[in-house]
Amino acid sequence: MTPSPPPPSAAEPTPPARPTPRSPLRPMTARGRDEAHRVASPLELFFDLCFVVAIAQAGVQLVHAVAAGHSGQGILNYAMIFFAIWWAWMNFSWFASAYDNDDALYRIVTLVQIAGVLVLAAGVSKAFEEHDFLLVWLGYAIMRFAMIAQWLRAARAAGRGAERTMALRYAGGVFLCQIGWLGLLVLPEHARPWVFLVMALLELSVPVYAEKDFTTSWHPHHIAERFGLFTIIVLGETIAAATVAVKSAADEHNALGELLPIAIGGLLIVFAAWWIYFVVPIHGHLRSNRESFLWGYGHYLIFGSAAAIGAGLEVAVEEAVGKAHVSTLTASAAVTLPTALYLLTVWVLHSRYFKVGIAQQLVLPTAALLVIMCTFLGEWAVLGAGIVAAGTVVIGVTLTARMATREQGRAATTA
Template sequence: MTRYLPVVRLFRTREAGADRVAFIELFFDLVFVFAVTQLSHHVIEHLTPVGVLEGVIMLIAVWWVWMYTTWVTNWMNPEKGPVRWMLIAMMLAGLVLSTAIPYAFDDRALPFAIAYVVMQLGRTVFVIVSYRLVGRHDDALNLTRIAIWFVYSAPFWIAGAVIGGDLQLVLWAIALAIELFAPLVRYWVPVLGNSAIESWAVAGGHMAERSGLFMIVALGESIIVTGTVFSRSEFTPSTVLAFLAAFVGTILFWLLYFSHGAEHGHRFISASEQSGRIARLTYTYLHMLLVGGVVLVAVGDELVLAHPDDPLDAPTLAVVVAAPALYLLGNLLFKRSIGRPWLRSHLLGMAALSALWLAAPVIPGLTPLGITWIVNGIVALVVVIDEFVWPHDESEVADQEAADSVVI
């Protein structure tokens, strides 16, 4: 048994304080700061339905790589040498993937696809081998099922990259559909069956903190875009107001998530006996909506800063209004999944944004700058309602049993 001891130490214990986020995990996130920047620029440069769909495919792929790695570092100790070097290797592959994003549907499709497949399969095989070395064969079997599902999707990634054209988008969408469906059926494979939900238990505090940190990474992209575009813009009253509008919008997004969501989610999953179920729905799936909303708002900020006083066109209107609507939807579902009631403020905010989208084309003289401040006013109203008008009484929050019924 002593010969297994060094390998045993590759895994986190469940002692108090053992679930803290390690510095190497924050270092790993730097690659994804770059990836989110690349994604927002891709959407800006390809602001068409197809271009946005390409961005969605790549955003989900980036999130999927990051989230699976977060699950692994929840189980394994990233401060141990082999795990640390695995993360560094993932960073290198992630850098290849990130640099390929602007041309992933052109001449760098194959580097993107290969980097993605290598990251997903390579990390999973590493964990399988680590589990087997310590005799945890049931855990190794769970990861084997996951690896098999990645093997199922890999041909679609590679074939899409090789074939290119319209089929690339279809094949990559099929690959992601396979991977998104896998957790819902608990990675069922013939002969091996599916994984027990109990085997997905996680350290809730670590999962919640890592997801919150990714939200900060995504919000940081808005700051980067705002600062970069403003520094290159002519200094006029309109650009100053557009700069302030972008900054205010980012702060409002931060308040929506971190004031009454992040910490409650941290406590909720930490206290739950079904942490795997909550981590699957709340942090693996629903956070995709939140990240998508943040990336889209960075696109809107750049569009408005570049042309604050131009006539309002349909693409700019769609992005500026859809970004907070998607973010509010993500927050609504996230907070509901951690036991909060259906928040009327969020529902009213989404209704107001929908009405604005319909009414904006007939409002005379409305500019991108004007629509941005109106949107900020709607989101600010949601924040104020949450904070002062309809204060959240913890005694009204659904208890753990009610919340478990919400989780898939």
């Protein structure tokens, strides 16, 4: 008989078991809302980075429009294009939180959506300069039809019942809205703002209608992380855009003295924007669709204003070196108004839920008002807004520390 091999010694570790192969195609069934350790996937992070390319293009065109003295039309075009970017991103993020099965087909369809936003980004300049929205519409259509495919997969996996009805409502609503957006291509230019307003309201109504009888199993912690990560990426793009503007202006015009207050003020604004957004954990507040829809929809203003801060800093730089055909007041407002909107929106959406007492509640609204008043400081407007934003953080931290000290004192007295 052949002797059996000796058992492995204690010094020889047992090799790890091979992972069980996973099928490339799996049913798109709902994930659990109480799933532990749910974090953003590498595909979601890649998705976010590609979407920021389109946001950067919209920001560049907004700078050109404002610097050329066409602020009204530039802001309108920016609002329309940013809505398409943000809404496609948000729909995917919410869907992925509930149904991401990470199979081969899911990945391919997601990559198609990324291709769509790149097509949209390629059409941003034509939309701003020639009012031609064909490429923007086409890129948006690619993203939306890919989203329809995802919902149809979810409907098929759900079988019968309320969940299937919900998924089909999503697919049908997205399809009908995409048809409606053709109004941007076929209707006269003066009618486009009304087309945008009507279609944006219809788009926002689709999730409310689709989930009125059945709620998707989105994950609160995962959703909060996804929105937080996108906020970080947008703020990073703002810093990058402002840095390039300051560098190019300093190299070409040797105007470092005029640019230094703008650079310091812009940096303080972005640092404060990050601190204020992440000072409180928001996932505990996202308990129902009513709360989460309002919170998610409000991020259109948070993301849009955060990106617009970068565009405003570029306008301020161009005005400081004489390249922009706008007044100092307009250039200052390009920074202070989106900064104030950001502070106020963050307070409305989640900071106010964690503030105790009148003093804490008034910090961000008061700061937003003071930032707007900085608009009239001339060449020191951006620096003034930055100092106000930084001071807001200091005051918030101080008030929180005092509140914690009082609570500790009460606890010690009670004990």
